[in-house]
Amino acid sequence: SQTIHQWPATLVQPVGSPLSLECTVEGTSNPNLYWYRQAAGRGLQLLFYSVGIGQISSEVPQNLSASRPQDRQFILSSKKLLLSDSGFYLCASGAGVNSPLHFGNGTRLTVT
Amino acid sequence: SQQGEEDPQALSIQEGENATMNCSYKTSINNLQWYRQNSGRGLVHLILIRSNEREKHSGRLRVTLDTSKKSSSLLITASRAADTASYFCATLGFSGNTGKLIFGQGTTLQVKP
Numbered sequence: 006s007q008t009i010h011q012w013p014a015t016l017v018q019p020v021g022s023p024l025s026l027e028c029t030v031e032g033t034s035n036p037n038l039y040w041y042r043q044a045a046g047r048g049l050q051l052l053f054y055s056v057g058i059g060q061i062s063s064e065v066p067q068n069l070s071a072s073r074p075q076d077r078q079f080i081l082s083s084k085k086l087l088l089s090d091s092g093f094y095l096c097a098s099g100a101g102v103n104s105p106l107h108f109g110n111g112t113r114l115t116v117t
Numbered sequence: 118s119q120q121g122e123e124d125p126q127a128l129s130i131q132e133g134e135n136a137t138m139n140c141s142y143k144t145s146i147n148n149l150q151w152y153r154q155n156s157g158r159g160l161v162h163l164i165l166i167r168s169n170e171r172e173k174h175s176g177r178l179r180v181t182l183d184t185s186k187k188s189s190s191l192l193i194t195a196s197r198a199a200d201t202a203s204y205f206c207a208t209l210g211f212s213g214n215t216g217k218l219i220f221g222q223g224t225t226l227q228v229k230p
Binding site: 046 | 121147148150152157158159160161162165167205207209215216217218219220221222223225
């Protein structure tokens, strides 16, 4: 079965600082990868998805970017964080249509 | 944009009772999935129901899908305190093989011992 590793678990960063969140996947190859953000008490908003190395699709305009340098590595970045970037960031992996998503345990980001 | 909308937003029941959560969506779907999230954790997949299916069971979970009404329900029978969590429906549209799921806002379930 798949295992999704996300780190760090929590992060407090000042406004204007850079961000790098990493996600790695074990137990599968060539997965579809996703970054979701969850505001407190809310549902998940899809930020980025990738169907292969170097292939990134952005769902919403924002201050963030994503990269997939290796098959099972997905990175979420920002050059300068905003207060509105605070939230719970979840990485997920899936095999495509009619397959469930497997989620990591998330990173809680607080921008101060 | 959010596709699925859960109802109710919050539900509190006694252990042993049944819990029913509903999900409505707006556009045609390939499949609908239900997930569970314990506080501060990632989501765990519960059930996937395809658009040509009407009902699926998994242990104490029963999911129904009515594509004519664009709605689904999740029934948890004989609830336990350990079922306390947030439950989300998610829909998959027809967008190639991207597997993009659009999640609703969730139902927070509290099961009192």
